[in-house]
Amino acid sequence: MQASPEVIRSISGILRENDWRVTAFVRDAELVGLAPTATQPLGFAVDLGTTKIAAYLVDLESGAELASAGAPNPQIGYGEDVISRLNFVYRNPEGGATLAGKVHDTLNEVLGNLVVQAGVTRTQVVEACIVGNTAMTHLLLQLPVAQLAKAPYVAAINEALEVRAIALGLEMAPGATVYIPPCIGGFVGADHVAMILGCDLDQSPKIALGVDIGTNTEIALRVPGTQFMTSVSCASGPAFEGAHISEGMRAAAGAIEKVRITSQGLELTTINDEPPVGLCGSGIIDLVAELHRTGLINSRGRFQKASEAVRATENSLEFQLVNAQNSGTGREIVIRQEDINEIQLAKGAIHAGLEILLAITGTAPEAVEEVIIAGAFGSFLNVENAIAMGLFPDLPQAVYRQVGNAAAIGAKWILISKTARQRAQVIQKNTRYNELTTYPKFNRAFALGMLFPEKNETVQNR
Incomplete structure (x- = not known):
């Protein structure tokens, strides 16, 4: 049995402190450490x-x-x-x-x-x-x-x-x-391998997309009966995590996480029901979808000046969610035109990534049976609103499933299981990475992905 110098230096003291009765931690043929008896x-x-x-x-x-x-x-x-x-x-x-x-x-x-x-x-x-x-x-x-x-x-x-x-x-x-764990290439790394493993995408009997939304959004397509999965990476940025948004914040107490605009006014839900202090990612998606549904922004994401709810400032147009008296910070909470622009950049990257992935694999949108949404942000995403604002292209037959932080789930499996490590190796070898920026129509797909759909029937009919 082998042991590193660090382990060897610790042996004598631990043995004497525990009257020569200890638990040995062994990894393959290597002594990793000693601890008191029955230590887990x-x-x-x-x-x-x-x-x-x-x-x-x-x-x-x-x-x-x-x-x-x-x-x-x-x-x-x-x-x-x-x-x-x-x-x-x-x-x-x-x-x-x-x-x-x-x-x-x-x-x-x-x-x-x-x-x-x-x-x-x-x-x-x-x-x-x-x-x-x-x-x-x-x-x-x-x-x-x-x-x-x-x-x-x-x-x-x-x-x-x-x-x-x-x-x-x-x-x-x-x-x-x-x-x-192994990485696939480019910016599709070990977290993508872990995500695929953690949500069982590699074993899905359906034509399925795995979308891990984050600062870098990774997407994988699984088509049963084919040897390889195909992956792309989108530089979606941190807007969905609250960054680059005027009143954006992480998901914490007081963050506005749900928004609905009704004929009676705004309906807001905050985390822990605390006074509102800002907008987290799920709240941003809801708000933008609602602004579009009600016609306060057009398909290009521009505020409609004719609306009484939209006001002009010296440098921008904005929509007020909370006045200063009702906020938890003593200042009003608004969303500005530049905030909408940031969301459009993020959604454009993800929409284009999905659209191009289907195109390069010859997969018809109507053939997709399942979309697995992973990532901490994806756990709280209102899928109906995400579809309505065009975050995803039209996938008429797809069922959407939210699985939380699948990369973390995969990491825990890989931590405890040699079988999971072997499976991760197979996933890496059987996944082909495509660099989006080399695709000839990427810029056009990205620009079109920034637009909001002309119709929002899904949200209007809820």
């Missing part, structure tokens, strides 16, 4: 998003989730999108170490919060699985990124990787390992 081995599963980090503490024997926590990705201060971060690394000799260090510190802090929640110790955590898009895992591991920042956007390595937790600054068992 734990794992650390992480979905490393461009904007947010979601982390989970898992019992490796039962698979039970013991604790969960989240944090903003600290790299956001160096660029909200992945290209900005890659360029920062390219232009600064110490940029790679800086961005990696920020994430390492945050992951270690989040892990500390998890073990406190669960009432356990860090030395019980013997394995980690971290998933993220290709850029995020490259930055995490300080892999070369110059080739990833420009066409044809090639990863330094696509295969699964195992690294010592200590190399990433993670305070876990002395011999703990971090497993990074």
Whole structure:
């Protein structure tokens, strides 16, 4: 049996402290660590998003989730999108170490919060699985990124990787390992593999689309009877997470999460029924869909000046949701023309990605039987309103299913199961990535995707 120097240095003290009766944590033929008798081995599963980090503490024997926590990705201060971060690394000799260090510190802090929640110790955590898009895992591991920042956007390595937790600054068992699942290519990374696994898209008996909505939205198409799935990645940006929106915010207490415009006025629902303080992603989708349904914005996303509900300011047009007296911040909450424009950019990218994916695979829209919506934002999305505002192209036969953070679910499966790791390898090998920007009609599809449908019958008839 093998053991790292870090493990060897810990053995003598632990044995003596526990009267020579201990639990040994063994990974294959390697001793990972020692602990008091009957101590359970734990794992650390992480979905490393461009904007947010979601982390989970898992019992490796039962698979039970013991604790969960989240944090903003600290790299956001160096660029909200992945290209900005890659360029920062390219232009600064110490940029790679800086961005990696920020994430390492945050992951270690989040892990500390998890073990406190669960009432356990860090030395019980013997394995980690971290998933993220290709850029995020490259930055995490300080892999070369110059080739990833420009066409044809090639990863330094696509295969699964195992690294010592200590190399990433993670305070876990002395011999703990971090497993990074394989990536597919470009910006379709280990999180996409985990999403496909987590929602069983690779085993679906239906012609199905998997859409993981985030700052980078990844989409996969499964056609039963064919060997390969096909994937694309859309730079949808962080607008659906509240960024670049005047009163946008993350999903927290007081965030407006549901909106309906009636003949009696506005009906708003906030998280925890707190006084409104801003708009989170689901509320933004509802509001924009309602503004279009009621004719307050046209198909090009422009506010209609003739409406009494729309008012002009010095630099823009805007619609008031909450006056200053009724808000939780003491200031009014509005949505402005530039906010609508940001949503159009995000929806245009996703709409174009879906449309082009169907085109390059020769899949008719009416042939799609299921659309699986993944991601934390997708969990709270009003699908009816998303369809009405044209976030998705017309898929008349499709049934929509929301599955939550499927990438995190997949990460937890991969953490605890060798079979899941083998399945992830098969998913990676059997998925073909297509770069959208090389498609000749991408710009036209993107521009048309920014438009709102001329008819909103789905929302009007609810």
